[in-house]
Amino acid sequence: MIAYIRGTLEEKKTDSIVVESNGIGYEILTCLYVIERLPSIHEEVKIVTYMDVKEDSMKLYGFLSEQEKTLYKQLLSVSGVGPKGGLSILNELGPDNLIAAIISNDSKAISKANGIGSKTAQKVVLELRDKVSTEGSIFDNADLDFAVSASSGSAESEAIEALKELGYPASEAMKAVRRVKDSDKMTTEQIIMAALRNM
Numbered sequence: 001m002i003a004y005i006r007g008t009l010e011e012k013k014t015d016s017i018v019v020e021s022n023g024i025g026y027e028i029l030t031c032l033y034v035i036e037r038l039p040s041i042h043e044e045v046k047i048v049t050y051m052d053v054k055e056d057s058m059k060l061y062g063f064l065s066e067q068e069k070t071l072y073k074q075l076l077s078v079s080g081v082g083p084k085g086g087l088s089i090l091n092e093l094g095p096d097n098l099i100a101a102i103i104s105n106d107s108k109a110i111s112k113a114n115g116i117g118s119k120t121a122q123k124v125v126l127e128l129r130d131k132v133s134t135e136g137s138i139f140d141n142a143d144l145d146f147a148v149s150a151s152s153g154s155a156e157s158e159a160i161e162a163l164k165e166l167g168y169p170a171s172e173a174m175k176a177v178r179r180v181k182d183s184d185k186m187t188t189e190q191i192i193m194a195a196l197r198n199m
Contacts, residue, residue, distance in 0.1 A: 028062035100170035159191035
């Protein structure tokens with residue numbers, strides 16, 4: 001299997017790139033957030049890859065780190081999520097917002113991904129909630145502990161849900177609410193107002 005490819009970035013599309021290494025051009029399927037973080041054409045890149053091998057095809061999927069690749073493979077472990085579906089989920093949310101959605105039981109956010117239904121999104125949350133790793137994400141252990149405690153119908157969790165309804169990503173909403181002092185003594189509305197000042 002090909003663990004990674006280091007070479008020259010030769011082409012960027014909306015859903016794939018071409019990296020030339022030792023005279024071979026590798027087409028690598030990837031997410032828009034990955035493509036946006038890559039250097040200019042003809043510059044050197046290192047792309048961590050996952051190879052999907054079927055009877056009639058062989059495809060490479062590319063990521064910027066081992067953590068992203070691990071998260072992708074965890075998505076593939078969920079029944080009903082194939083290589084395209086996993087990439088679609090990451091493309092819709094990005095790693096940090098996906099982790100936040102899983103931790104906060106936000107299957108609705110996951111179901112917005114192209115080709116992912118509500119039942120599959122619920123499976124992602126149920127099957128990965130205890131498996132997702134926050135290593136390499138924006139979360140530290142304190143954020144993770146807060147995310148778990150805020151997912152149980154508290155005023156904090158209601159505030160997070162309200163901020164997500166306003167269009168803020170789950171990870172940003174969670175961090176903003178966590179920064180509110182004495183939130184355990186406040187109403188949902190007070191937490192929302194204080195969190196908005198933290199955004």
